[in-house]
Amino acid sequence: MPAHQLSLWPCGDAHAVFRLPGNGAYAAMSALCRLLQRGLLSGRPLCRLFPGQQDVCGVAPAVRSASSSSPVNLTYDVFDGKGESTPLVFLHGLFGSKSNFHSIAKSLVQRTGRKVLTVDARNHGNSPHNPVLTYEAMANDLKHLLAQLHIDKCILIGHSMGGKTAMTTALTQPALVERLVVVDISPAQSSTRTNFRYYIQAMQEMTISTDIPRSTARRMAEDQLRSLVKEHSVRQFLLTNLVEQNGHYAWRVNLEAISAHLDDIMSFPNFDTGYEGPTLFLGGASSAYISSDDYPEIQRLFPNADIQYIPDASHWIHADKPLDFISSIISFLQS
Known part of the structure; x- marks a missing residue:
């Protein structure tokens, strides 16, 4: 851990x-x-x-x-x-x-x-x-x-x-x-009432060069996240979802769905x-x-x-x- x-x-x-x-x-x-x-x-x-x-x-x-x-x-x-x-x-x-x-x-x-x-x-x-x-x-x-x-x-x-x-x-x-x-x-x-939407925005706006080492890609990603995600520990956590696919880097989580349903996630259904x-x-x-x-x-x-x-x-x-x-x-x- x-x-x-x-x-x-x-x-x-x-x-x-x-x-x-x-x-x-x-x-x-x-x-x-x-x-x-x-x-x-x-x-x-x-x-x-x-x-x-x-x-x-x-x-x-x-x-x-x-x-x-x-x-x-x-x-x-x-x-x-x-x-x-x-x-x-x-x-x-x-x-x-x-x-x-x-x-x-x-x-x-x-x-x-x-x-x-x-x-x-x-x-x-x-x-x-x-x-x-x-x-x-x-x-x-x-x-x-x-x-x-x-x-x-x-x-x-x-x-x-x-x-x-x-x-x-x-x-x-x-x-x-x-x-x-x-x-x-x-x-x-x-x-x-969280900063979470800013984190999602930062992840969605990130662009990473292709065909570069993973360590370089992580550094580039962290540099781009830094403006909206101030805490180092939060950036490192989010970067666990950065994956390489055929030389291209992307997020493995579905940011669009998370953003669209953030209110649902933060809430709970009525029973x-x-x-x-x-x-x-x-x-x-x-x-x-x-x-x-x-x-x-x-x-x-x-x-x-x-x-x-x-x-x-x-x-x-x-x-x-x-x-x-x-x-x-x-x-x-x-x-």
Whole structure:
């Protein structure tokens, strides 16, 4: 994991904070949190393979666009456990990818024996691009993927934007979700007063020479982002999405769709009925993304929810405190 420094607001409800066993192995991520209210970015993707891990990757369709009215074929990685228990499915945040949870997935396979899937959302990673980017559409994509893989029931674990997709899936397709873990986000409506549109604008306006080394392309891209993206850590995070295709450099994320649906991403759909299954809202004690103001809506939609906080963790709990994050999931599975 990258070592960044995150600046976050203190958690307002110290009485709700509890201490999990173990200790974190990674430094906190950078100042993204104060820039993006309500936490919609995922941690920076990991780019490494794990020796000895039986790893099966879903292959992205050759065509990266799809009809807006139908689900897209999501790319995914499978970490194949030997046990027969319900599989775990991880959903990343905005501008993230399925690689974000690879190290977590490997550990959970080893400790639980369960199969673990990590999934690229539409318009992210290697999944197809589509002009629609709503939580209803992303939940429908996930339902389609699970049907393709003959998975009748799963345990959904979603971080930030992925947490909202997981909640939407549980609320619309409760039979698919045996248990739900929502990582540092809530079903509350989110503010859109961020600098995020400036970041998207800077990425859209970027031009990079062709047939140059990747390191040179990254430097050129960072220089062009600097005028609208002041923080070095934010630029480095965005640059994880810069890819080379036949000598040309482009963003692998669908900036047009993200820009057009930013209000949808920052918000959350309205639901009249709740999800009755066991649910864990897991927040960082140094993060304000799950606050006491959100508790009534959490209780209304998820009446069997437990709200817990990991001390000294920011919005990127899995990066800051991976051992505590894993322990909290395992405890929840055993409860």
